[in-house]
Amino acid sequence: MPQTTLRIAPDVDSLLASGRRVIDIETQALQAMAARLDGSFSAACQRILAGGGRVVATGMGKSGHIARKIAATLASTGTPAFYVHPGEAGHGDLGMITDSDVVLALSYSGESDEVLMLLPVLKRQGNTVIAMTGKPQSTLAREADIHLDVSVPAEACPLDLAPTSSTTASLAMGDALAVALLDARGFTADDFARSHPAGSLGRRLLLHITDVMHSGDEVPSVPASASLSQALMEMSHKRLGMTAVVDDDGRLVGMFTDGDLRRTLDNPALDVRQATIGEVMTRQPKTIDADQLAVEAARLMETHKISGLIVVDGDHRPLGALNIHDLLRARVV
Structure with a gap:
């Protein structure tokens, strides 16, 4: 692993400025995404509610980490969901996905080979595919049944390399889906507690x-x-x-x-x-x-x-x- 050398010890003010800059950039990214939220979002919610199956989230790399979190949030708020690694899906884990499931595929570029490889099989099986990308003209965005645009003006990384604003936007979009579905299902605090019986939230909500x-x-x-x-x-x-x-x-x-x-x-x-x-x-x-x-x-x-x-x-x-x-x-x- 390459080693980096700290040439100049940064002062407190520069560290704070760097942190605030990141938060400002990511805040602007979320505001821009909220402003362009449209019928595709409501269509995604309606398709999930009407599907009768589960939401299967998938994605590679950092998008995969976000997909895992989205699946976990959906599952804990009344929408059955789980994560499937796209690489493993091509080696047998596709059998976990039934024809009534909705697939939520994350790829900021919309060109992740491992995710694109799954599309023909999912299409043939009849799954609804909801894509979450930052490139509306990408292959994944075009081939999906519904596309959710999570594009950001800029990454917070000063090198414009590490996914930062883009992963924040994807995570926020996943949270928006989960909460909209929660509201639509009439999911209550008691429902939440039943799926968290071992945690402090469950104890607080279940114990009489x-x-x-x-x-x-x-x-x-x-x-x-x-x-x-x-x-x-x-x-x-x-x-x-x-x-x-x-x-x-x-x-x-x-x-x-x-x-x-x-x-x-x-x-x-x-x-x-x-x-x-x-x-x-x-x-x-x-x-x-x-x-x-x-x-x-x-x-x-x-x-x-x-x-x-x-x-x-x-x-x-x-x-x-x-x-x-x-x-x-x-x-x-």
């Missing part, structure tokens, strides 16, 4: 309060007439750092936490040996419904700077309890 709360005998609860010492025994036994306080009908009237205990002990006017929990509890505590998402509990705790919540039913009776440690264990926060 009932999945993380303590319920049944694990819920700390005392009547309002209980003594402070009785409440402390309940808190110690249930180990959640809090207890619900209920009236004679079992409805929540207050809550007592470790923080309330510190404030109680700091009150010189109060005889802690004689006090009932009803005298020192927090009235109208923050609560949450069982059918809400666990992430809503995290947001409520953060907003009000509290570390625990009582889960209540429609009659304001405690159903469960959870604290910040439960959310941390579930990796919701």
Whole structure:
């Protein structure tokens, strides 16, 4: 591999200027592409929606890397898709492509031999071919059923050699396709979470309060007439750092936490040996419904700077309890 020699150490300003120049050039490229977006884009979306199969993305080199990312984005947003290497396709992987699939072929020049080699077979099989090129007069653009123009005024590379603006434009066009299809399908956050169950997004969107709360005998609860010492025994036994306080009908009237205990002990006017929990509890505590998402509990705790919540039913009776440690264990926060 050829070695390059750094002849002059660049200063901070020149490095920043270089970075900003790249971003400016690529921004201009995206704006130019957005301005010329036309019926070909909507036709591509309609063909994919009507196809009933999958989107098979393909491309060589840097276009191949972008094609992989586009396929991954499509698949995670409701459009089944995968990547096929055009070189491998010519040696058996074409068998992965069925006649109901739509092929999205990327080649900025539109003349990549490995991609062009696939066209006769795809045509014979009846596949719709959507080309994404920067050369509307190229072979791939002419032979495709639909052409998406991702041409750019200039590459951000000062040598005008490394694909930079062109790959950014192709990636943005792929994102535009994915989001337009997502909107058309009515794809929801719950749909997204179902395809990301192992990630943090999936946990945040799929976990409900009932999945993380303590319920049944694990819920700390005392009547309002209980003594402070009785409440402390309940808190110690249930180990959640809090207890619900209920009236004679079992409805929540207050809550007592470790923080309330510190404030109680700091009150010189109060005889802690004689006090009932009803005298020192927090009235109208923050609560949450069982059918809400666990992430809503995290947001409520953060907003009000509290570390625990009582889960209540429609009659304001405690159903469960959870604290910040439960959310941390579930990796919701």
